[in-house]
Amino acid sequence: MPEVSDTKITVTKKATEIKLDQQPPVEDNNQQELFTKALRFQITEQKTGRITYKQLLNDPNFSFTPYNKDWVDPYTTILRYERDFGDGWFLQAKGWFTHQEIDARTAANLNPGAPNPFPSSTTFGYEEFNNGGADIRFRKLWGDDTVFRSSALTFGTVVYHGDAPFQRYTLTEETSGPNFLCAPRGTTSDITPLDQSRTSNYQSIFIEDLMRIGKFHMVGSFRLDHEDVEVDSTFAPWLATMPATGPASISADHWAPLWGFGMGNDFGNRNETYFNASSGWRPTRFFDIAGTSRTIAFGESIPDPFNSLDFELGVHGTPYKGFWYDVGLFWMLFNNRTETQKYR
Numbered sequence: 001m002p003e004v005s006d007t008k009i010t011v012t013k014k015a016t017e018i019k020l021d022q023q024p025p026v027e028d029n030n031q032q033e034l035f036t037k038a039l040r041f042q043i044t045e046q047k048t049g050r051i052t053y054k055q056l057l058n059d060p061n062f063s064f065t066p067y068n069k070d071w072v073d074p075y076t077t078i079l080r081y082e083r084d085f086g087d088g089w090f091l092q093a094k095g096w097f098t099h100q101e102i103d104a105r106t107a108a109n110l111n112p113g114a115p116n117p118f119p120s121s122t123t124f125g126y127e128e129f130n131n132g133g134a135d136i137r138f139r140k141l142w143g144d145d146t147v148f149r150s151s152a153l154t155f156g157t158v159v160y161h162g163d164a165p166f167q168r169y170t171l172t173e174e175t176s177g178p179n180f181l182c183a184p185r186g187t188t189s190d191i192t193p194l195d196q197s198r199t200s201n202y203q204s205i206f207i208e209d210l211m212r213i214g215k216f217h218m219v220g221s222f223r224l225d226h227e228d229v230e231v232d233s234t235f236a237p238w239l240a241t242m243p244a245t246g247p248a249s250i251s252a253d254h255w256a257p258l259w260g261f262g263m264g265n266d267f268g269n270r271n272e273t274y275f276n277a278s279s280g281w282r283p284t285r286f287f288d289i290a291g292t293s294r295t296i297a298f299g300e301s302i303p304d305p306f307n308s309l310d311f312e313l314g315v316h317g318t319p320y321k322g323f324w325y326d327v328g329l330f331w332m333l334f335n336n337r338t339e340t341q342k343y344r
Contacts, residue, residue, distance in 0.1 A: 064109035067122065067181040074100040088141030097132040103185055122181050124169045124188065133160025133202075147213055155207040161200070164286065168194035195235040198286045201228040208260075215266040219276075225256040227283050231290035238295050246295035252284045252302045271317030281307040309333040 079095045107122035137156025143149050170191040171180040208221035230251035233239060238246035262276030284305060289296055296302065314328025 065107065066110075067105070067107060069105045069185075071103040071185055072101070074098065088139075088144075090139045090141075092135075092137055092139075094135045095133070098129070100129040102127040102129075105183065105185070107181055118181065121170055121172045122183070123193075124171060124183070125194075126167045126169075127164065128166075129162065129164045131160060131162040133158065137206075143212065148211060151212045152210045153208070154210075155205075157206070158202070158204045160202050164198040164200070166194065166196045166198060166286075167192065168292070192235045193237065193240075194292055195233065196286075196290065197232040197234075199230050200286075202226070202283070217264055219260070219262040221260040221278075223258040223260075225258065225281070225283075226254070227256075228253050229284045229286065229289065231286055231295075233290060233295075236290070236295070237293050246290075246297055250289050250295060250302075252289050254284065254305050256281045256305065256307070268317070269319045271315065271319060273315045275313045277309075277311045279307065279309055281305050304336045306334070306336050308335070 076098045077096065081091075081093045083091045085091065102125075104125045105122055106125065107119040110119075111117050135156070135158045137154060140153045141150070142153060143151035167188075169187070169189045170193055171183055171187065171189050172191075173180055175189045175191060176183055176187065202225070204223060204225045206221065206223040208219065211218045211220075228251065230249070232249045234248075236246075236248075238244055239248055258279050258281065260276065260278035262274065262278075264272050264274040266272050282305060289302060309332070311331040312328055314326060316324070316326035316328070318324050
């Protein structure tokens with residue numbers, strides 16, 4: 001359990017891996033494996049706040065926010081299954097579940113020159129993330145005994161569901177007693193500025209084909225993504241006024257077709273020229289449609305997701321042991337930058 005006194009961070013890590021079932025290889029190198037992996041972290045951080053270099057030299061332990069603190073507890077479980085069916089067919093399936101708690105106690109800075117230097121309130125924020133999903137993909141090697149030797153076709157699907165409730169509570173001396181600035185984790189109050197139920201659903205299908213012709217190869221791919229993100233607010237700043245300035249429930253539903261194409265040519269001693277072009281996008285975040293202080297107002301539409309178009313051309317290789325080089329040109333186009341929208 002390492003501790004860093006200057007930043008006051010404590011980290012605990014625990015990981016376990018359990019082999020559930022393994023069959024020995026049989027004819028045609030057919031092998032089945034099934035195992036799970038669990039990973040757990042515990043992180044506690046005492047926030048010191050921003051100080052000047054002079055303040056640091058005068059007192060390395062000085063802090064404007066000695067009572068602010070973060071707690072992070074993530075847990076991850078992964079279950080994976082692999083099987084080689086022979087004749088170039090291979091299956092890889094993975095299921096996972098993650099649980100993460102992010103809690104924070106946050107108040108304003110100390111004001112040493114004021115009659116009462118301590119903040120009059122502090123805010124406890126409790127975020128919880130529960131995500132589960134599956135990734136299933138097949139690979140088929142093809143082209144043996146032909147000019148297309150070592151070519152491969154890959155296709156599959158990815159699905160997941162996430163729940164992420166978020167609550168904030170305001171603590172004062174009247175509601176929580178004189179030690180409210182140092183209240184323990186888990187403390188709540190009757191003052192609830194934010195209470196949200198947040199869910200996300202994602203589905204995807206994809207296919208990719210690698211075609212080799214001697215030292216030349218091409219890759220074409222297609223992917224279709226779908227997302228559904230929803231935020232339901234019981235308490236929020238935009239619901240505190242009469243009438244409300246934003247909806248209590250808001251959601252985004254997007255389909256995103258994606259494509260990619262690449263080609264390369266091997267030459268010399270482990271060198272390759274390459275070119276690729278692809279499209280991309282950034283899935284919707286909860287804060288894109290409903291943050292902690294603002295949401296999309298009545299009558300405003302959900303913005304289209306941020307997307308990109310990327311091109312790359314270059315040469316790279318490892319001509320000598322221990323030496324790697326890569327020289328490339330990039331051109332990237334971006335549309336619908338969510339960060340620039342006015343509701344942020």
